Every structure is written in structure tokens, then in C-alpha cells.
Amino acid sequence: MKPFADLIDALTLTPSRNGKLRLMVEHFRGEPDPERGIALAAITGDLDIRSVKPAMLRELATARMDPVLFGYSYDYVGDLAETISLVWPGPHDEASRSQEAEPTLSEVVLRLNGASRQEGPRLVEAWLDRLDASGRYALLKLVTGAMRIGVSARLAKQALADFGEKDVSEIEELWHGLTPPYEELFAWLEGRADKPVSAAKAPFRPVMLSQPLEEPDHGLIDPQTYAAEWKWDGIRVQASAEGGVARLYSRTGDDISGAFPDLMDFMTFEGTLDGELLVAVPTEARSGRPKVDAHKGARGDDIVVGTFSDLQQRLNRKSVSAAMLKTYPVFLRAYDLLIEGGEDLRTLPFAERRKRLDRFADHLEPTRFDVSPFVPFESIADLAKARANPPHAVIEGVMLKRWDSAYVPGRPKGPWFKWKQDPYLVDAVLMYAQRGHGKRSSFYSDYTFGVWTGAEDAPELVPVGKAYFGFTDEELKQLDKYIRDNTIERFGPVRSVRAEPDHGLVIEVAFEGLQRSARHKSGVAMRFPRVSRLRWDKPAAEADRLETLQAMLDSN
Incomplete structure (x- = not known):
């Protein structure tokens, strides 16, 4: 546990992104399998330890100390794992504790995954008695899954890319076909094996992002070179369906399918769409709501878009009630078509992908999918007026995309711009x-x-x-x-x-x-x-x- 505990401590106390990347790379380089793979899974949130819950940990702590004192301590510290790690009154002194072997990270995960909810807390209690404050903190973060160490799954994947001197997009495309402790992934990154073949159907494809439009860039913008679209105020998602498997991903590659069954039910196509997840206001609730004008080439012209506040009712939920599905139904406003059937379209120019998207959308359920309309313009001045007076409150600016741009991962300078409204x-x-x-x-x-x-x-x-x-x-x-x-x-x-x-x-x-x-x-x-x-x-x-x-x- 000590190497993992040292890593968690260092990541918590290191504010810079590059500093966190260096720490993770050093850990991957210095630790053997399966320890480093389990540490990676803990950081990315891919461990699911069901035998221990936060309420059980609180019970362990209050059995060892006065509950009122623990309550005051928790109130002051504000984090359950940190509080217990600091106040835990183990039965042994430091000398006797040092004579007992600490559990390894892989031992902890293996035993907890095989434990019942009665056995899990007893295992944790025994380990807390054998660990120092740093080790206790790492153990408790591990079992609760709430790391809060300033490291996203995307940053951990970037650390893997740095470690193996690969492009992070390669890691992202493989990720959902891999499982902890990722031994085949590390073997490839170290040059000991071929690149893993992703077994996952409907995998995530790394998204293409835009650069803010600055004043020096204004001279580049004309309708022959760039297409203009509205920038919708929802959440960027990727809808991928292949061989009867459908998945909905966030822009960072997190699988969010379970939270949106009302969209998943209609993902019966073969392909991958890039777009914005929005709420469609039900017919009975449309009185007084603005409606986007119908536009050629898009489906579902009668969809009335809800506000971001409406969409927030659906976000970060593990389960969705029938009432929530009825009141805040979601739909996808498509921007791009990345995969059609088994064909990868990402190297094609945007103009061609857009034509393919319009045809593809003709076969989708119109109440759940449509296509983001173009914004006609003759000059940057026209766009400035449109940006300042959008036709809908759920529009937060304008997107500009070169007609000849391929779909490439990351944030290249020039192909795509975003011109958001002034704050x-x-x-x-x-x-x-x-x-x-x-x-x-x-x-x-x-x-x-x-x-x-x-x-x-x-x-x-x-x-x-x-x-x-x-x-x-x-x-x-x-x-x-x-x-x-x-x-x-x-x-x-x-x-x-x-x-x-x-x-x-x-x-x-x-x-x-x-x-x-x-x-x-x-x-x-x-x-x-x-x-x-x-x-x-x-x-x-x-x-x-x-x-x-x-x-x-x-x-x-």
C-alpha cells in the first residue's frame, strides 16, 4: 500500500498538471504489475468495491471514538477518508505496527472483491490498525472510490501516453476494451508486446475540439472557407452503436449510457454520431417556450429545446425515474458523423461528412435525433450580429468549421473555432x-x-x-x-x-x-x-x- 499511498499524497499536494503527470509516469515506471494497473484503475474510477460503503466506515470510526467528537472532526475536515485517517485510534503503537507487514494494493482489492458486506468492514478495520495515517487515507479513498485528488480519467490516460510515448488518442480508443489491471496495455507501452486489439464494440473515438476565435482570426472567416453553426448549450456527447451494442459517451470518454435510457432505446443505427445532448420540452409543457425555426436537412423540426437548467435535472444520476424521463426527455442534436456502418469517415472533409450526416439522419427517430442547422452569413459582420442575437436562449455562440477539415483528435489551431457570446x-x-x-x-x-x-x-x-x-x-x-x-x-x-x-x-x-x-x-x-x-x-x-x-x- 505504501507506494500507492505516497502517490495519492503527492497527487493531492501537487497543484500543477505537469507535476501530476510526472508523478503518475514515475509510478507506472517504478511499480510492477498488477500494482500499477490497480492504482490506475483506482485513479480512473474503474474499481467497484461493493463490500464497503461510507456509512460502514463511519460506524467503524464511531465505535472507536466518541461520536460527537468524530462529528466535530468530520465537520472541520470536510472529507470522510481524511477525517478517519487522522483520528483513527489504532490499538498498536508505532513500534508494534512496524513489525506487521502492510498489505499490498492488489491484496486489498482481491480480498475486498471476494468479501461480503459483513466481512468487508472487518478487513478494513484490521488494515487501518496496521497502517499509518497516509496509508489509512489511501485505503479509505480506494474503498470509497471518491479520490478527489485533482486527477481526471483523461489526465491519467495522458500520463499513460507520456509513459509509453504514444498519442493519447490511441489510449482513448483502446480504453473501453481493456480491464484492470491492464497488463496487456502496459506491455505494449513498454514495447514488450503488440498493441492490444480492442474487444469493445461501439468504442469511444477521441473528440475534435475548437479554439476560441480571436480578433486576428476574423480575416480568415468567409463562407467559402468556413461553415457556421450554432453553439448549443448542452453537453457534448458521442453516440456509438455497433453490432447491437450501443454506448453514449461524454466528451472525455466516460460511458454515460445508463443515465439516458430514453435516448439509448433509439440507438438502433450502425455508426457514431458527435453532437450535443439537449432536453426536448414535452408538448404539454411548451406554452411560452421559444422554438427554433425549421431548417432544411435537419430532422425533428418541431423539437422545442429546454434550458440547460432542464438538462441539469438529468445529469449525474445513477437512476432515472419514469417521471423524470417524461418531464425532461433528452435528444441528440448531431454535429458530425464519424462512423457509418463499418466505414471510418474521420479523414473525409467536413463538407462530405455533413452531406453523409444529413442522409444518415433521415433514418433516425426524429424526436430523439436531429441535425444542428447552419447559420448563413456573408461576412464576419453578419456572424457578429447573429452571435449577439441568437434565435434561442440555449445558444451560447457560433461554431466555425473549415469545409475541408478532417476530424482529428485534440484541439488543432485553425480547422474549428468557437465564438462564444461575451460573458x-x-x-x-x-x-x-x-x-x-x-x-x-x-x-x-x-x-x-x-x-x-x-x-x-x-x-x-x-x-x-x-x-x-x-x-x-x-x-x-x-x-x-x-x-x-x-x-x-x-x-x-x-x-x-x-x-x-x-x-x-x-x-x-x-x-x-x-x-x-x-x-x-x-x-x-x-x-x-x-x-x-x-x-x-x-x-x-x-x-x-x-x-x-x-x-x-x-x-x-
């Missing part, structure tokens, strides 16, 4: 703060902010959003101190901060869009809010009012 800015007042996770677990780093409403002589704050990024480490320390000095109430890990017209901290908040929301007291929901500036200089009374946000809504 909105409002001045809001800090109302609540919550501790973060991982290296931020000791800081109040998640902020709820509000704007003024009510009578001018008796204003009240109403929450309009939450943000947890956009500030520097130094600003985080300043914010944390301000929150601790101005706390008026505590609610577990959340603090209510003094926020009055004559006393409060103003935060300039940037956000990508605004939607009406019946779930929020303010009636509005922000899209991608983030801290833009800390306005230490501005009196809280001068922060924006709810009417300002409502006017933004009315202008859309």
Missing part, C-alpha cells in the same frame, strides 16, 4: 460559504452570492448563484479570513456571512448565460458563474438588484 457581469454580495474538498478542505472556497430585491429603503438579498473558482490562492486566503471574521451563523460545514447594505463583500460575478428557474427563489439560474473580481472597494448597498438580471432575461 455577463453583475456585482453580487457574498451570503454563504462552504468548505471545499481535497487541498481546499480547510478553506471556505465555495461561495453563494445574492443581489438586492424589495423596497429601496428596506432591501433584501436573494441568492442567485454559487461559484468556487476564478480567484487566486492568495485571494482564497483573504476570502477565508473575511468569512471567519464575519460569520453570523453556522450550519454544519456552511457559514452564513454578514451581508447588509452597509456591511458586506461585493463579488463581481461573470457568467455565460441566464435562464428562468422555478427552482430558485430569485426565479433565475446562472450558467457557469465564476468569480471575476473581488470588489473590496465597493459598498454592499451598490451591488446589483434582481431587476438587472430580469432585464437581461427579457432582452434575450
Whole structure:
């Protein structure tokens, strides 16, 4: 366990992306099979240990120490694994513990996978007694599956690519046909074996991404060279179906099929579509909803698109109720056709792929699939007007794609551009703060902010959003101190901060869009809010009012 524990500690404390990559590469190089493969599976979330659950771990801890003291400790630390690893009162002193052999990572996983829910906690308890604080932390992170060490599955795949001096797209295309501990993968990366042949049907194909359109690029844009499409505010997905197997992937290659059965049921085609997952507003709920104009070549012209807030009701769910499927049905708005039948189209120019996509879409269920329409333009000035006044609130800008561009993984400069709408800015007042996770677990780093409403002589704050990024480490320390000095109430890990017209901290908040929301007291929901500036200089009374946000809504 010690090499794995050292890796987890180092990854947690290393903020830079390149630093994390180096740590993982060194671990893969220094550890044997199957240890390194199991560590990789733990990092990427591909281990499923069912014999131990978080509630069982809490019971183990409170059996060893006063439950109230544990509750206070957990409240302060904010992370279950870290709390237990620090407070665990093992029965042995350090001298006697050092005489007992630590379990290996592979031993832990093998025994837990073969254990019942009665045996699993007993195994964990025995190991906690034999490990130091660092080892306990790694063990508990392993069994809960909640790493929170700042490493995504995509970054781990990049570390594998660096380790084997391969392109990360090769790793991504193989990934869903491999299983832990990935011994055949490491053999190939080390030059000891041929490249594995993916056994997975309907595999993920690494996505092509765009570059932001900058002002110097404006001169490149003309309708003979570039096609223009709307940039829809959903989530980018890839729908792949082959030989009776269908899978829906996120843009990073995570299999999200289980969360969207209403789309999966209609993936009876043979091919791979790249597009945007959106919510279709049911017919009975369409009153007052905007509708995108019908467009030649697209299917499902009568689809009315819901807001991103609607889509959020469907995200990050392990199971979906019948009521949720009926109220928030999803559909895929296709951008590209990557595979048709058994033919790989990615090397063809975009113009040809688009023609193939239009024909392909004619045979799809029109309530679940359609094609993103082109935006006609004669000049960059035309596009600027369209970008500023899109026909639908779920559009967040314009995409530009060279007619002759192949579909290549990554983010090449030039073939594709995105020209997003300028972010909105409002001045809001800090109302609540919550501790973060991982290296931020000791800081109040998640902020709820509000704007003024009510009578001018008796204003009240109403929450309009939450943000947890956009500030520097130094600003985080300043914010944390301000929150601790101005706390008026505590609610577990959340603090209510003094926020009055004559006393409060103003935060300039940037956000990508605004939607009406019946779930929020303010009636509005922000899209991608983030801290833009800390306005230490501005009196809280001068922060924006709810009417300002409502006017933004009315202008859309």
C-alpha cells in the first residue's frame, strides 16, 4: 500500500498538471504489475468495491471514538477518508505496527472483491490498525472510490501516453476494451508486446475540439472557407452503436449510457454520431417556450429545446425515474458523423461528412435525433450580429468549421473555432460559504452570492448563484479570513456571512448565460458563474438588484 499511498499524497499536494503527470509516469515506471494497473484503475474510477460503503466506515470510526467528537472532526475536515485517517485510534503503537507487514494494493482489492458486506468492514478495520495515517487515507479513498485528488480519467490516460510515448488518442480508443489491471496495455507501452486489439464494440473515438476565435482570426472567416453553426448549450456527447451494442459517451470518454435510457432505446443505427445532448420540452409543457425555426436537412423540426437548467435535472444520476424521463426527455442534436456502418469517415472533409450526416439522419427517430442547422452569413459582420442575437436562449455562440477539415483528435489551431457570446457581469454580495474538498478542505472556497430585491429603503438579498473558482490562492486566503471574521451563523460545514447594505463583500460575478428557474427563489439560474473580481472597494448597498438580471432575461 505504501507506494500507492505516497502517490495519492503527492497527487493531492501537487497543484500543477505537469507535476501530476510526472508523478503518475514515475509510478507506472517504478511499480510492477498488477500494482500499477490497480492504482490506475483506482485513479480512473474503474474499481467497484461493493463490500464497503461510507456509512460502514463511519460506524467503524464511531465505535472507536466518541461520536460527537468524530462529528466535530468530520465537520472541520470536510472529507470522510481524511477525517478517519487522522483520528483513527489504532490499538498498536508505532513500534508494534512496524513489525506487521502492510498489505499490498492488489491484496486489498482481491480480498475486498471476494468479501461480503459483513466481512468487508472487518478487513478494513484490521488494515487501518496496521497502517499509518497516509496509508489509512489511501485505503479509505480506494474503498470509497471518491479520490478527489485533482486527477481526471483523461489526465491519467495522458500520463499513460507520456509513459509509453504514444498519442493519447490511441489510449482513448483502446480504453473501453481493456480491464484492470491492464497488463496487456502496459506491455505494449513498454514495447514488450503488440498493441492490444480492442474487444469493445461501439468504442469511444477521441473528440475534435475548437479554439476560441480571436480578433486576428476574423480575416480568415468567409463562407467559402468556413461553415457556421450554432453553439448549443448542452453537453457534448458521442453516440456509438455497433453490432447491437450501443454506448453514449461524454466528451472525455466516460460511458454515460445508463443515465439516458430514453435516448439509448433509439440507438438502433450502425455508426457514431458527435453532437450535443439537449432536453426536448414535452408538448404539454411548451406554452411560452421559444422554438427554433425549421431548417432544411435537419430532422425533428418541431423539437422545442429546454434550458440547460432542464438538462441539469438529468445529469449525474445513477437512476432515472419514469417521471423524470417524461418531464425532461433528452435528444441528440448531431454535429458530425464519424462512423457509418463499418466505414471510418474521420479523414473525409467536413463538407462530405455533413452531406453523409444529413442522409444518415433521415433514418433516425426524429424526436430523439436531429441535425444542428447552419447559420448563413456573408461576412464576419453578419456572424457578429447573429452571435449577439441568437434565435434561442440555449445558444451560447457560433461554431466555425473549415469545409475541408478532417476530424482529428485534440484541439488543432485553425480547422474549428468557437465564438462564444461575451460573458455577463453583475456585482453580487457574498451570503454563504462552504468548505471545499481535497487541498481546499480547510478553506471556505465555495461561495453563494445574492443581489438586492424589495423596497429601496428596506432591501433584501436573494441568492442567485454559487461559484468556487476564478480567484487566486492568495485571494482564497483573504476570502477565508473575511468569512471567519464575519460569520453570523453556522450550519454544519456552511457559514452564513454578514451581508447588509452597509456591511458586506461585493463579488463581481461573470457568467455565460441566464435562464428562468422555478427552482430558485430569485426565479433565475446562472450558467457557469465564476468569480471575476473581488470588489473590496465597493459598498454592499451598490451591488446589483434582481431587476438587472430580469432585464437581461427579457432582452434575450
